[in-house]
Every structure is written in C-alpha cells, then in structure tokens.
Amino acid sequence: MKQRIRLYQQPAGGWGALKSSLQHLREQQVAGLGLPTLLRTNQPDGFDCPGCAWPDKHFHSTFEFCENGVKAVAAEATSRRLTADYLGQHSVSRLAELDDYSLEALGRLTEPLRYDAATDCYLPISWDAAFALIGHHLQALASPHEAAFYTSGRTSNEAAFLYQLFVREFGTNNLPDCSNMCHEPSGVAMGEQLGIGKGTVTLDDFELAEAIFIFGQNPGTNHPRMLETLRDAARRGCRIVVFNPLRERGLERFTHPQDAWQMLSGGSTEIASAYYPLRIGGDLAAVKGMLKALLEQGYGDQDFIADHTSGHAELVRDIADTTWPALVVESGLSEQQLREAAAIYAGSRATICTWGMGITQHKHSVATIQMIGNLLLLGGHVGRPGAGACPVRGHSNVQGDRTMGINEKPAAAFLDRLGQAFDFAPPRAPGYDVVGSIEAMLAGKVKVFLALGGNFAAATPDTAMTWQALRQCGLTVHITTKLNRSHLVHGREALILPCLGRTEIDLQASGPQAVTVEDSMSMVHASQGMNPPASPQLLAEPMIVARMAAATLPQSKTPWLWLVQDYSRIRDKIAEVVEGFADFNQRVQQPGGFYLGNSAREQRWRTQGGRARFMVHDLPARQAEPTDESLFTLMTVRAHDQYNTTIYGLDDRYRGVSGHRRVCFINRTDMQRLQLQAGQWVDITSVWRDGERVAKRFLLVEYDIPAGCLASYFPETNTLLPLGSYADRARTPTAKSIRVRLSPSEAA
Structure with a gap:
C-alpha cells in the first residue's frame, strides 16, 4: 500500500467520499448485495446503520447513508469468510502478529469456536457445548461478582435488555460498557x-x-x-x-x-x-x-x-x-x-x-x-x-443500551420494576465499570469475562495492563461477527460465539424478527435485516444471551427461550420495566419510530432542588505544574478509515495521510524547538506517577495544531494511557490528555 503524506485542501465529502465508498465495496467483495443493502440502510422497512448514532431525517429518502455507513455495511455484508478450517491452521500466536486492518479483512466468522491450548488454535465447538462451558464456569465462581459482562454500543435494545436481566439474575451489577470510555x-x-x-x-x-x-x-x-x-x-x-x-x-x-x-x-x-x-x-x-x-x-x-x-x-x-x-x-x-x-x-x-x-x-x-x-x-x-x-454519541445504540439498563450503577427505581416484572430480587451494590473491571481482573477478583460485542482489548487504556488482566481470567467469551484483537488476548479457556449482523435476516420460531435501537436524540426505531446470514450456524444476539442464561440459571423463573421466539415478547417486558416505553410494540411500528421525550427539554428539572443548576468549577490546576518544555499533551484520535477500533483501511484522507497509522501530528515550532523534522521517526513516552510507558516508531507529520499539543491514532497509542488516569467522578480514561515526551527512534 502506497505511503504518502500530502496536505488535503479539498472540501470534505464530494468525489473523494464517493470514490472511497466504491473502493470499500470492491475490497469487501460485497458484489450483488451491495446496492440493495445500502438502499435499505436507515429506512423504515430496513435496518439501522451499524455505524454512528446520528438520527435519520428523511424517512422516505432513497439515500440515508454516508461514507462511513458504506464502510460499516460493506464490512458486515462482505463475502469473505473466516472458517474454522483456516483458524485450525493458523495459531493465535501467528494471528497476533497481524495488524488490526489485516484481522478485519479476514471476513465473517462462521461457527462457534473454543481455544485449544495444545495447538494454540481456535477449533470448532457445538453451541450446546459452548453454553454448557459458560454455565459451568459461572456456576463454579465463589461469588457472582467474580464475573464481568461487557457490552458494545452496537447491541440492540432487545439483546441489551436480556443481557442485563441475565447478569442481574446471576447476581451482580458488573456491567462495564463502552459508555464508560466515551460519554x-x-x-x-x-x-x-x-x-x-x-x-x-x-x-x-x-x-x-x-x-x-x-x-x-x-x-x-x-x-x-x-x-x-x-x-x-x-x-x-x-x-x-x-x-x-x-x-x-x-x-x-x-x-x-x-x-x-x-x-x-x-x-x-x-x-x-x-x-x-x-x-x-x-x-x-x-x-x-x-x-x-x-x-x-x-x-x-x-x-x-x-x-x-x-x-x-x-x-x-x-x-x-x-x-x-x-x-x-x-x-x-x-x-x-x-x-x-x-x-x-x-x-x-x-x-x-x-x-x-x-x-x-x-x-x-x-x-x-x-x-x-x-x-x-x-x-x-x-x-x-x-x-x-x-x-x-458514537455507536448506533450506545444510548439505547444504557436506557435498557446496561449500567454498573443502576437506579433503584429501575431495579424495583425489573424485580417486580421477573419475580426476583436484583442486586443493589454498584458493579465494576471498565477501569474497575480491569483492576479487578488484575487483582484476581474477576475470573470470567464476557463481552457482548466490541473489542475490549483494543479499546481500553494501558494496553499491557489490560492484556495481562484478560490473560489472568479462567474464561473469556466474545460474541462477535468478526475476529479482532480481543479474541487473541484470551483467558486460560476462551470462546468466540459468532452472531448475526444488523444487515442479516433474523429468523426465529415466529418468523423474521426486527430489533430496535435508540439514536443520540432519543428516537427509538426498528431495524430488520434483509441479507441471508453469513453462515447457517450463526445465532442472533438475543438467542445467544437467552441460551447462556438458560444454561447458567436452571432455576430461573424467566422463560428465556420462549422470549426469544418472538421479540415482541421482549419488548412487552421492556414496556413493563423501562420508563417511556409504554405500548412499545405499537409505537415502534410508526415510520421513523417514536420520541422518548426529555424532561429537561420540557423544563421539568429532575434534580436535587427541582431546578436546573448553575455549577461552579475552578480552572484546571495546570498553571501550578512545574514547567517542562519537553512535555506535550497528546490526544488520541480516529483516522478517517476507522470506526472506533475497527480499521477499514490505512488512510486518513482529510488529514492527508495515506498508507500510515503510526503517525504523530505536531506543530512546526515544536519540531524546530526540539530539533526534529517532519518525516522523522520518534518514540512517544508517557509520564505518569507510576512510571513511563513507551510506544515506538511514529512518523512526525507537521500539522495545524497548537504548540505543546500532539495527536495520534488509537488504539496504537492506548498503551500510553495509564489505567489510573481518568475523569473525576466519571472514570472515563483521559485519552485526550496524555502527558508525553518525544525522542528520536533508533534505526529499525
């Protein structure tokens, strides 16, 4: 792939966006399904884009997708298949040598897999055996709090609601999710x-x-x-x-x-x-x-x-x-x-x-x-x-997952309604967030890690610490459509459970199913796939959750398998539990869905004191820090051919970068001050109270950025972000303010 740094002076969008969209359709070998699939993206009778959570406006428009939507849909609707035969011939150690772009390009997973330590490979396992293994590990824990259950923002409302119900019937609020790392x-x-x-x-x-x-x-x-x-x-x-x-x-x-x-x-x-x-x-x-x-x-x-x-x-x-x-x-x-x-x-x-x-x-x-x-x-x-x-917000249903109860600190009123609807006593103690889960795994307090989507090992801070934490687990389980870095950083036992994508037909006992999502502006709407599944062995996320629950909780009063025969049954239970979802099944049939409402928009202030509150805050205390001209503030950013940790390509068109990902954007005056130059390779070292972390060989790129500031892509720079550096009161990792210094790289 051609590597080049060239200032981009054209407008965003335009012919560049069209060219890139066509290129990704070709690269993913989407073939005949491509155009019909795209035309059903974000349509009332189609599926919700698996990309961002920006709302849909023109419900009857022919085109309701963007360049990033094309990339996301093409990546899911690809004709490439990652089979058990291939994985049986390629060890995890060998796969781990591939970069994230190459892992993404391997294609869709086709059957459930279990890690085999003897061969260092993922080998096929039956669905029944996979669920039995999960149940065995969870039931063997000394406490439900020894498991953590992560959720990605691409998960549907129906799957998220069942997932949090399963976790709480199991007995914990350990529900870290991607919201912990973003909003x-x-x-x-x-x-x-x-x-x-x-x-x-x-x-x-x-x-x-x-x-x-x-x-x-x-x-x-x-x-x-x-x-x-x-x-x-x-x-x-x-x-x-x-x-x-x-x-x-x-x-x-x-x-x-x-x-x-x-x-x-x-x-x-x-x-x-x-x-x-x-x-x-x-x-x-x-x-x-x-x-x-x-x-x-x-x-x-x-x-x-x-x-x-x-x-x-x-x-x-x-x-x-x-x-x-x-x-x-x-x-x-x-x-x-x-x-x-x-x-x-x-x-x-x-x-x-x-x-x-x-x-x-x-x-x-x-x-x-x-x-x-x-x-x-x-x-x-x-x-x-x-x-x-x-x-x-980022992923298409990250807000909806929270609405459905994916929260390590749930509201008491929500738990009251959940317990009443399903006849059990939900746990009340706060659970682990993302940072807390990593800390608990490192301390041996969490021994089983399950992920409903996402790429935990790549998305999280302090890469070395996070990977050590995951490898200390007795079991790691990932529900996913494709192979990613997290599946190669596994516990002593590990499962990969492949699921249907948003674009695919979800056929259950009562017929084809639709799921629902909530966008950034509290609109809830339906999403129904149209393409044949990538493999006949794939299961829908709600079914995977229900079967895990049935295998783990044999005494549960919840009719797990009955609920997933018809998702309208799940939505009826959501209507009982979640505020704003009365008559859920009827309202979601409206073209474009329905608006949940917003108390502040209605000037109803559900705050302490019953009023909107002006809040006083001091300026950050950086003025008091010792002056060190060698220190920079680094912010991690996405490249244009990237969505969160999914790498669609190696270009960042609008910043003029082609064929590179290990780049560091820097102001010209800072380069001159440090006697560095554009095109030079540098190492980036972060400075934190517990020591230094180093990311090696990044190409300096001159850019219009304030002096004293740097920018570089994640997840490559996540290794620089200390686990203990997070937002006051919210514990979101401080990925936009990492204190670092630069030094010339040694010759490769």
Whole structure:
C-alpha cells in the first residue's frame, strides 16, 4: 500500500467520499448485495446503520447513508469468510502478529469456536457445548461478582435488555460498557445539572438554531451525516462556532455527495463561521471566558434564570474572581477571541451546544460539560425551540443500551420494576465499570469475562495492563461477527460465539424478527435485516444471551427461550420495566419510530432542588505544574478509515495521510524547538506517577495544531494511557490528555 503524506485542501465529502465508498465495496467483495443493502440502510422497512448514532431525517429518502455507513455495511455484508478450517491452521500466536486492518479483512466468522491450548488454535465447538462451558464456569465462581459482562454500543435494545436481566439474575451489577470510555461524563454532568443524562435537542432543532457551538468533535470522520445537518444550517445563515485543537476539514468546508449541482460544479459550503484552535483541554477555560465576557455586559435571560435555575449568584461571583490572564493561558485563546465567541452567542435567540469525546476524555470533563451547561442556562437555551444540549454519541445504540439498563450503577427505581416484572430480587451494590473491571481482573477478583460485542482489548487504556488482566481470567467469551484483537488476548479457556449482523435476516420460531435501537436524540426505531446470514450456524444476539442464561440459571423463573421466539415478547417486558416505553410494540411500528421525550427539554428539572443548576468549577490546576518544555499533551484520535477500533483501511484522507497509522501530528515550532523534522521517526513516552510507558516508531507529520499539543491514532497509542488516569467522578480514561515526551527512534 502506497505511503504518502500530502496536505488535503479539498472540501470534505464530494468525489473523494464517493470514490472511497466504491473502493470499500470492491475490497469487501460485497458484489450483488451491495446496492440493495445500502438502499435499505436507515429506512423504515430496513435496518439501522451499524455505524454512528446520528438520527435519520428523511424517512422516505432513497439515500440515508454516508461514507462511513458504506464502510460499516460493506464490512458486515462482505463475502469473505473466516472458517474454522483456516483458524485450525493458523495459531493465535501467528494471528497476533497481524495488524488490526489485516484481522478485519479476514471476513465473517462462521461457527462457534473454543481455544485449544495444545495447538494454540481456535477449533470448532457445538453451541450446546459452548453454553454448557459458560454455565459451568459461572456456576463454579465463589461469588457472582467474580464475573464481568461487557457490552458494545452496537447491541440492540432487545439483546441489551436480556443481557442485563441475565447478569442481574446471576447476581451482580458488573456491567462495564463502552459508555464508560466515551460519554459517561456527559451523563454524570447533565444528570446532576439538568436532571437527565441525555441530549435535550431533536434533529428539528437544528433547523431552527441561530447559532451552533461545536466543542471537541470531528463529524467529518466520526458521523459524516451530521455534516448535512450543519451544511443546511450554514446555508440558511446559522452561525457555527468551532472549538477544536485540530483543523478538521469537515468543519471547514463540505460538498454533499448527493448534491448534484455542487458535485458537478465543484462547489462546497463553508461550515464554520468561526474556528478557534484552542489548546488540548482548554475548553473549560474557553467557555468560562465566554461567560465572563457575557456577564461583564450584563447578559442573561433573567426570567428563565429566576423561574428555572439555582446557583446563578454563586456562578457570577466565581466568574468575577477568575482573571482574564488565567483564562487566556488555560484556553490557549486570546481575550479578543473569547469575546468574539461570546458576542456570537449573545446575538443568537436559539443556540445549540454540541460536543464529542474531545470534551469527555479529560480529567476535568464533568466540569467542562457543566460549564457548557452554564452557558446554555445563562441564555435560557434549554427547553426552547432550536436550542439545547447535544452530546453526540458514537455507536448506533450506545444510548439505547444504557436506557435498557446496561449500567454498573443502576437506579433503584429501575431495579424495583425489573424485580417486580421477573419475580426476583436484583442486586443493589454498584458493579465494576471498565477501569474497575480491569483492576479487578488484575487483582484476581474477576475470573470470567464476557463481552457482548466490541473489542475490549483494543479499546481500553494501558494496553499491557489490560492484556495481562484478560490473560489472568479462567474464561473469556466474545460474541462477535468478526475476529479482532480481543479474541487473541484470551483467558486460560476462551470462546468466540459468532452472531448475526444488523444487515442479516433474523429468523426465529415466529418468523423474521426486527430489533430496535435508540439514536443520540432519543428516537427509538426498528431495524430488520434483509441479507441471508453469513453462515447457517450463526445465532442472533438475543438467542445467544437467552441460551447462556438458560444454561447458567436452571432455576430461573424467566422463560428465556420462549422470549426469544418472538421479540415482541421482549419488548412487552421492556414496556413493563423501562420508563417511556409504554405500548412499545405499537409505537415502534410508526415510520421513523417514536420520541422518548426529555424532561429537561420540557423544563421539568429532575434534580436535587427541582431546578436546573448553575455549577461552579475552578480552572484546571495546570498553571501550578512545574514547567517542562519537553512535555506535550497528546490526544488520541480516529483516522478517517476507522470506526472506533475497527480499521477499514490505512488512510486518513482529510488529514492527508495515506498508507500510515503510526503517525504523530505536531506543530512546526515544536519540531524546530526540539530539533526534529517532519518525516522523522520518534518514540512517544508517557509520564505518569507510576512510571513511563513507551510506544515506538511514529512518523512526525507537521500539522495545524497548537504548540505543546500532539495527536495520534488509537488504539496504537492506548498503551500510553495509564489505567489510573481518568475523569473525576466519571472514570472515563483521559485519552485526550496524555502527558508525553518525544525522542528520536533508533534505526529499525
């Protein structure tokens, strides 16, 4: 594959997106199924895209997919098959030498597998034997708390609901999930401040907003369909303000691949009205600076503040005591820039604030999100048409999984309803989150690890520690569609259980089944596959969960196998247990599904005190740190040919990188200061209180990034992130703020 670094100067989208989409369809050998499958993506009678959680707008549009959606669908609908014959001839040690892109390219798994230590290979096992092995290991534990049950955000509502029920009937709340690594701070911050941990806007609000503030987010790569929404907003005159350390092309200009005139004329739409490249982690100070500028002018919706909020006076005093020099140092922006941004905010009658993991993966992430909340509350921009808070989540059902009860700290009311509906006493003690699960495995307190999807070994921090933790388990089990790194970092015994994908027909006793998902804006809709299964031996996720439960809990009163004969039965039980899901089966039949509602959007504040809360937070304490000019702050990012830990290719088109993944983006002045140069290979060493961690041989790439800041791709740099470095009160690993130093690599 050709390796090249070349500045990308074209708009996002356009012919590049079409060319890339066609290339991935060819590479995955999707053949005749490709176009019909894509045309059913995000349609009322089709399946939900297995990629991001951005909502669907045009329910009767022919095309409701983007470049990333094509990659996700092509990867799942590939004609490539990874058979037991192949795996029986290739040891785990040999497979582990492949990179993540090569593992992804092996194709769909076709039958259940068990690790055989004698041959170091995965060999076939019957489904009955696999479930019996799981039941044996779980029943042999001294305590239910010696098992941890991970969940990926691609899991359906039906599978997630059964999974958490199984885990709680087993006797634990050890339900770590991908939310622990991404938007956990959003839930903590908003729940405390607004009374609900979900975004308060719908897609319709973007059509009414007069200003949209985007923090720590790159929609061009992570959820490209959002660019269509931003383009439409920009075209009608909405001001779009971006705070992001990196210059991301999708936030600068965009050509919609479905806009024939733009495509043929070479036109594009300018997205950002103002772009502020702040220092990594400087968002809290930037928002606090905007608040200072606004309060100095006497700005505020006094009626809203008086009728709906508490803590305003305390915030005013804190902001007054915060100096402009401190705000400038911490944000990396000038006072003039912060006042400019505040002026745009003050001039808007309807403002949306949206953010991604550039905000959530910091030590002070909860405080930052609550400062964004303060900004919205000051202008009364919650519960107003065209205004509100919008955390943009990643995988297609990561929000729905939480709604279904995938939570290590479940609410008491949820457990009460669950116990009543299924006639058992759910455990009440909090369980392990992701970081806690790794720590417990290392300490020998967790001995069985089950994963409903995902790539735990690659997604988690502190790679060496996490891999040691997994290898200490007596049993690791992964429910998946393809082979990934986690399956090669296994316990003493290990199972791989292949499942149906979102695009495939799920045929149960009562006929073809649909599942449901919840998008980032609380819309719940159905998803029904259309393609034949990749193998006749695949089982649906709900069936796998039900059979695990039946094998593990022989005395359970829950009719597990009866429930999965017809998923409407699962949805009836969800309606009994989960708030907002009354008449679930009837409402989900509506084209586009139904809206769950949002208490904060309705200005009902389910908080301590019954009001929306202004929250006071100090600036991060970095000013007090010893000056060390050799230290940088590194943020981990996705490449464009990547979705979370799934690597579709080795290119990052919008950042001008082709054929590389081990790259490090750096400011020119920093290279000159350290006497380094673009194209040089360096080692990256992270600095933490328990010692150093090293990632070797990364290519320096000159980029428009603030001085003192670096960016590089995960999961390659996850090894640098200490397990003990996580967000205050939310415990999300701080993947966007790793303290590192660079040194020239030794010759290869």
